[in-house]
Amino acid sequence: MDVKRRYVIPGDVIATGPLRPEHNVYQDGDRIIATSVGISEIYENAVRVIPLTGTYVPKTNDLIIGKVIGTSPLSWEFDINSPFMGFLPAQDVFGRDYSPTKDELRQRLDIGDLVAARIANFDRSRDPLLTVQDRDLGKIESGQLVEISPSKVPRLIGKRGSMIQTIEMATKAMITIGQNGWIVISCEVPDGLLKAIEAIKMVDALAHTPNLTERVKSMLGVPAGEYNDTIND
């Protein structure tokens, strides 16, 4: 399917006609108008804008990295780099027989700890509910935290993970990407760690440019491959 792309700013009319408005656009009569700075895409009658700036809006099932900022008797509160605070119920960690009198929340996750979690539920009426009940979720013991703009996370992952695989292979680093723009890198070689951070910063700065995977590859000193990288993911 042919995909039409354009650079847009809020208020730009992307298309007119019977099309379906998706992310970051709104419909006014038969016009579809962008609501944020980014790259517009029209495919299969759906119109959307991939934003180049903005905060993270939680989505159910997103993998995120959060930082404990407080506890209440029944839950932890997380900074998830978003307008909303994340909540992790104590039962999720202690099991169903959790009792606030017996168990001490701070012994498992203390303030300042980083946690890989998934958004279990989120709607407009309540703050996002987190869960760590899955493989590879839970407290992050070691690594380096890097912050990038949440709108550039899809670019860092790349098409079917191409970008992140390139970086991981070239630097032998383990990279956990949170959809909220927080990334934890752990690497045994200090040189690899620095290179991985540099590569991630580069993606953050140059996210809107084409052929980015090739550029990252040459920066990391990887011979050019056959990946045909495109602008959107």
Added chain:
Amino acid sequence: MTQLMTEDGIRCDGRRVDELRDISLKVGVLKNANGSAYIEFGKNKIIAGVFGPRDVHPKHMANQDTGILRCRYHMSPFSVTERKNPAPSRREIEISKVIKEALQPAVILKDFPRTVIDVFVEVLQADGGSRCAALDAAAVALADAGIPMRDLVSACAAGKVADRIVLDVNNEEDQEGQADMPVAVMPNVGKITLMQLDGILTPEEYKTCLHTAIGGCKRVYEIQRKALMEKYFQNGEQ
């Protein structure tokens, strides 16, 4: 009284009646704000910073159904010839309110319930028409912060000076002139979000004045658009 216009229609600063002052706009000038912009609108120098959406403090201001917008317009003590008391004056409180109300129809607040978007506007140097310039910078700063908007907001003033309708009134013309009309529009939606009038105009003059101002807003919009494009797509390939 100084002469505001020569016989052949040249204004006190050398402009023609339908000419804007020089405008330069830069996006993303502040590191710690989510979005920011710096505008030089003639001799006006204004910086705008946007924070949010973020938690509302004090908590009782939060709205469960929608986000809220707050705006502060402030003039630095050194922005005018005589030192200005930094405490918010009556005029600044009014301008904060009209800027907020001019931006509100453009910002889609429904997506962020229980949060606030803070807009801070600091006038570093004032030279007439600063509310319009402040609004232009604030709109671009909001877009830079990635806050969903129906449209940008572009503002420009028009007025009556030496019995003629002129675009973009400067400080002398504002002081000595007969009328000043700041107007803000959402250029693509085609709606007016701010319209004030200080002075007396006949119905005909009113119409020309409004149209002149809207014409100015459209030209400001092109500058805002160029500034945003420059920041986000500097390579320019379409």
